[in-house]
Each structure stands twice: as structure tokens, then as C-alpha cells.
Amino acid sequence: MTDVSLQTAYQDEPQFSDYFALLKPRVMTLVVFTAFVGLLAAPGGMHPFVAFCAILFIAIGGGASGALNMWWDADIDAVMRRTAKRPIPSGRVSGDEALAIGLALSAFSVVFLGLATNWVAAGLLAFTIFFYAVIYTMWLKRATPQNIVIGGAAGAFPPMIGWAAATGGVSIESVLMFALIFMWTPPHFWALALFMRSDYDDAGVPMLTVTHGRPATRRHILIYTVLLAALALAMGVTAVAGPVYLASALILNALFLKGAVAIWRRDEAMAEADNYLVERKFFKLSLLYLFAHFGAILADQALARFGLTWEVFL
Numbered sequence: 594m595t596d597v598s599l600q601t602a603y604q605d606e607p608q609f610s611d612y613f614a615l616l617k618p619r620v621m622t623l624v625v626f627t628a629f630v631g632l633l634a635a636p637g638g639m640h641p642f643v644a645f646c647a648i649l650f651i652a653i654g655g656g657a658s659g660a661l662n663m664w665w666d667a668d669i670d671a672v673m674r675r676t677a678k679r680p681i682p683s684g685r686v687s688g689d690e691a692l693a694i695g696l697a698l699s700a701f702s703v704v705f706l707g708l709a710t711n712w713v714a715a716g717l718l719a720f721t722i723f724f725y726a727v728i729y730t731m732w733l734k735r736a737t738p739q740n741i742v743i744g745g746a747a748g749a750f751p752p753m754i755g756w757a758a759a760t761g762g763v764s765i766e767s768v769l770m771f772a773l774i775f776m777w778t779p780p781h782f783w784a785l786a787l788f789m790r791s792d793y794d795d796a797g798v799p800m801l802t803v804t805h806g807r808p809a810t811r812r813h814i815l816i817y818t819v820l821l822a823a824l825a826l827a828m829g830v831t832a833v834a835g836p837v838y839l840a841s842a843l844i845l846n847a848l849f850l851k852g853a854v855a856i857w858r859r860d861e862a863m864a865e866a867d868n869y870l871v872e873r874k875f876f877k878l879s880l881l882y883l884f885a886h887f888g889a890i891l892a893d894q895a896l897a898r899f900g901l902t903w904e905v906f907l
């Protein structure tokens with residue numbers, strides 16, 4: 594064996610980090626955080642250890658759904674620049690291994706969440722995994738440009754799972770948190786689809802940029818951002834929110850709307866001239882946007898424990 598082939602053989606050996614990457618850990622940070630907020634915002638106390646276990650099992654379930662997504666999507670991941678180095682297309686982990694890991698962790702996370710908390714939460718987790726892996730990944734993603742609008746529901750369930758883990762049920766507050774993520778997902782993703790340029794064309798995935806073109810995608814980002822801002826601000830006067838939420842929502846939605854208008858006003862020539870700077874910034878802002886809205890809900894819950902609800906300030 595030459596030095597080069599030795600090096601290649603070494604590089605092809607799967608590392609722990611390859612198996613970890615199957616769980617889409619970076620995306621799951623926000624999923625886990627929103628589940629955590631759902632759990633903490635729910636009424637009634639929960640033993641901190643049980644709460645910790647619930648979040649851990651939700652994180653494992655989310656990761657499992659990521660592994661199932663990577664197993665099914667290995668063919669298109671291999672074609673797209675952004676995803677070509679993932680563990681399966683790069684040959685470091687086999688599809689069969691990813692499938693086995695995804696199925697085993699799915700079953701483990703659902704059963705243990707049920708045992709640690711209740712079966713409503715476990716049922717919601719199972720449904721979310723099913724929705725992401727089967728409804729979104731296996732069906733919608735390759736079938737319709739509405740893939741992420743409908744499929745976005747999968748990513749919106751985690752706060753409802755957290756809430757159900759704490760209460761055993763569903764409520765208007767947890768449905769509002771679901772709605773916030775649901776409306777946020779299209780602008781979050783379409784901004785990325787704009788600056789990923791030809792990736793989805795190459796892979797033949799019917800994203801809005803491919804089927805309806807970039808100007809239509811820019812318009813859609815603006816429309817969804819307006820709807821999202823209306824919802825986010827309306828939530829400011831409900832039981833889930835308080836003064837911190839209201840103040841942050843005003844600032845964040847103004848910034849997000851400004852970004853969406855800027856995207857809508859641009860054409861491809863302008864975007865290419867600055868390498869999609871505005872679209873990239875908007876995508877980054879989308880992550881801060883969701884993180885900060887849920888962080889604000891958490892802050893208001895903490896204040897409410899001291900009797901400081903937003904009515905006190907009026």
C-alpha cells in the first residue's frame with residue numbers, strides 16, 4: 594500500500610464525529626432549545642432531572658430523524674456542494690448503518706420519553722420523527738415546491754412536545770409556539786435556497802427557486818415574513834408572552850421585515866454583485882430571530898415567577 598492509499602484508507606475509516614454528524618447536531622440546537630422553552634413555559638413544576646431526561650430524549654429523537662433523512666437523501670446529498678461531504682455520500686458511513694442508527698434511536702427516544710414523562714409527549718415525538726423522515730423527506734421534498742411549507746410542521750412540533758412532556762397535553766400556548774416556527778420556516782429556508790444558487794437545480798429537488806424562479810421566491814419570502822410578523826406581534830399580548838417578548842418582537846420583526854423588503858427589491862444581478870450578502874445576512878438573522886423569540890418567552894416566564902407580567906407595566 595502506498596502512502597497515498599494508506600492516507601485514503603485512514604480518512605475513510607468512520608470516526609465518532611461521522612456518526613454524530615448523522616444527527617444534524619447544529620440544526621438540532623435550535624430544535625432542542627424550542628423544546629426546552631416549551632417545557633419550561635408550561636404550567637406546573639417538573640423535577641429537574643425528569644426535565645433534563647425529557648430534553649435529552651427529544652434531542653435524540655430529533656437526531657434520529659436527521660439520520661433517517663440522511664439515509665434517504667444520500668443520492669441528492671452527493672450531488673449538492675453543501676452536502677456532498679456528509680458521512681454517507683463521502684463513503685465514511687454506509688446507508689444501512691445510518692438507517693439502523695436512525696430506527697434504533699427513534700424507538701429508544703420515543704419509548705424513554707414515554708417512560709420518563711407521558712405517552713402524549715412520546716406520541717408527539719413519534720409523529721414528528723415520522724413527519725420529518727417520511728412525509729417531508731420521502732414524499733414532499735421531491736414532489737412539490739410547497740415541500741418546506743407543509744414539511745416545516747415537523748420542525749415546529751418540538752415546543753409542543755416539551756409542553757406535553759410537562760403537562761401531558763396540548764394547549765393554545767403550545768399551538769402558538771408551533772405556529773411561530775411554522776410561519777418562520779419558509780423565509781428561513783428560501784433565503785438559503787437563494788444563495789445556494791444551483792445546488793437544488795443540480796439535484797432536481799423542486800424547491801421554489803427551481804420551479805417558480807428567484808423573483809417569485811423573493812416575493813414569497815416577503816409575504817411569509819409579513820404574515821410571520823403579524824403572528825409574532827399578536828403573540829405579544831397572549832399568555833405565552835410578556836414585556837421582554839413584546840419588546841424583542843418589535844425590534845426583531847422590524848429588522849426581519851426590513852431584510853425581507855431588501856431581498857424582494859433585489860434582482861439576481863444585484864445579488865451576484867455582492868455574492869448574496871443580503872440573503873446570507875437574512876438567513877443568519879432568521880436563526881437569531883427564532884432563538885431570541887423563544888429566549889424572550891423564557892425570560893418572561895422567569896419574570897412571571899416574580900409576579901412581573903406585562904400587565905404590570907401598562
Ligand code: HEM
Binds near residue numbers: 729744
Ligand atoms: C422544512 C423545514 C426546514 C428546512 C427545509 C431547513 C433547511 C435548512 C438548511 C438546508 C440548512 C443548512 C443546514 C446545513 O447545511 O447543515 C439549515 C440551517 C439551519 N436550520 Fe433549518 N430548515 C428547516 C427548519 C428548521 C427548523 C424548524 C429549525 C429549528 C427550529 C431549523 C434550524 C436551523 C439551524 C439552527 C440552522 C443552522 C445550522 C448551522 O449552524 O449550520 N431549521 N436549515
Ligand SMILES: CC(C)=CCC/C(C)=C/CC/C(C)=C/COP(=O)(O)OP(=O)(O)O
Binds near residue numbers: 620652662718722748
Ligand atoms: C424532535 C424532532 C423529531 C425534530 C425534528 C426537527 C426537524 C424536522 C427539523 C427540520 C430541520 C431541517 C434540517 C430541515 C432540513 O431540510 P432538509 O432535510 O431538506 O435539508 P438538507 O438539504 O440539509 O438535508
